[in-house]
Amino acid sequence: MAIDQSQSYSIGVDLGGTNLRIAAYTRTAGLLETILLPTRLAAGRIAVIEDLCGAVFDLENRFSPRYRLTGIGVGTPGPLELPAGRLHNPPNLTGWDGFELLKELETRLNQSVILESDANLAALAECVLGCGLTMGIDSLCMLTLGTGVGNGIILNGKIWDGAAGMGGEAGHATIYPDGAKCPCGNDGCLEMYASATAVVRTANQRIAAGAAPLLAGQKWSARTLAEAAFAGNADAKQIYTDAGRALGIGLAALVNTLNLPLYVVGGGLVQAWELLKPAIFEELNHRSYVYRLTAPGSPVANNNPRGATHVLPAELGKDAGLLGACILPFTADERSLVPVEG
């Protein structure tokens, strides 16, 4: 079968602490096929890399006869050092400290790979395929509320990697200087107040302190807490309000610092967007004069819609990171084009 040179495809990999997802993608058809594997951390990092590369080869065998391979994008939990592609004590990949992930992947795949941190790729996907596309905006800051709080910044359509690949770690900006101890070493990080882990920890602490009688006697997850809050449980509602407050404080600082047109809140916890929203906007209005001047409906926004500041829940859901890995080869400036034999 002849290759349709007009159709390029990419392979994207979302390497998570629990799941490993590998997909083939074209800009016209989206995800052609997705392979889902468990991340076998207990088997060691080489076993995980072998699983990953095996799935990439499977997809190449399947799709390279039909389309031209543009490149391979891989998203990994951080901290990731770029351009070296080296991991530094990643909390979600225990035992991978110092691992030369990029070198290992390129050696085994025998071709170039573009590596990025997963939160940056979720932000890229929201920019190109999600909220950014909907709003016609190509710069945004995304906070991904999951086990932790990921962050990615896209400026003029490009991921802001920073000097060493560690741009977009605002999940570890200090919200409460004397607050809860974060595994990153800091006290009072945003991540300690606005992640799924954080709302469950807060619930347990309040139950233990007798401060959340409406939650007592039950084991909670972020999801069941949100359901209880939506059903009217005032103690559950308060927990989401407090998470929204921390998010609003963090977002206000980001708005004042960056004045981007779009801030996106994603990750599992955003299913509770309606619970988080009132406190987020209360804090934004209180704490960011840049927000007040540029919020939709403000004089600045009315005069110049491109100068308006939007804060929105993510559109793409849990595929954001994988989609970001897939579109990375299409958007990267300096990507190495992979030659394809006809």
Added chain:
Amino acid sequence: MAIDQSQSYSIGVDLGGTNLRIAAYTRTAGLLETILLPTRLAAGRIAVIEDLCGAVFDLENRFSPRYRLTGIGVGTPGPLELPAGRLHNPPNLTGWDGFELLKELETRLNQSVILESDANLAALAECVLGCGLTMGIDSLCMLTLGTGVGNGIILNGKIWDGAAGMGGEAGHATIYPDGAKCPCGNDGCLEMYASATAVVRTANQRIAAGAAPLLAGQKWSARTLAEAAFAGNADAKQIYTDAGRALGIGLAALVNTLNLPLYVVGGGLVQAWELLKPAIFEELNHRSYVYRLTAPGSPVANNNPRGATHVLPAELGKDAGLLGACILPFTADERSLVPVEG
């Protein structure tokens, strides 16, 4: 006299709440001549603009016969809306709310003007002529500790204006969520802890509360407090330590968010750099794992010096804003070249 077309000059204006400075500049000779005027706020904004334009015409009459005018750069206190060039209730230019500064300047000067906020121009100057030049780095974040805390962000040699000209207002990032009320409407802004105003206010509050006996019975300025601290006054030292702590908390969030190679601390208060420094670096090391991974001497920095994070006192002193206005026409992408009659 024939114009030396090989020599371009610019005119830069630093419009402050107290002083108005207008200078002619070439890249080879630096500041050719500087006109210093008081900012006659009491006479009304049109009087100030007339003073400004009069000085620009003076310099043009002097230097346009000799050099080619590249453009006119003007720095103003913010909040400044761009590209409109409109002021929004600037705290240092009382009564100028809604003033169409750019339009007024261009009409009266009958030529294009490039307008920027003063803190952004100080950052540009430090990048092109100060710390950035010394370090061979073209991206930085600068905090200017003066009456307030100004901020400017330079990415790849360009000012990051943001969507509406309000990028770089990290002086109003929240440090202590329940902290001192800021005129911007927020509580606990960096500006409320790390400005010249803030250290004097803190001293007065501690004296009144009996918490700074070594300072009692005297009227203090930021300068005399620094002198007392350098001379060993423990209460004065503590005030600068606390200011450095707030700065460190703010810088740690900026490092985690932006991962820039250079953070510059400038403004009058930086004369007390040695007093601020220990707490700044203590907080950075405690609160930013990105800083710890990339600080000079870290493995990342040793492997890749371009990935290192530097935090330095400014080099340019009080001329930074004026110099930034002067170099703006040479660095702006979209500047309108001003035609010069021969």
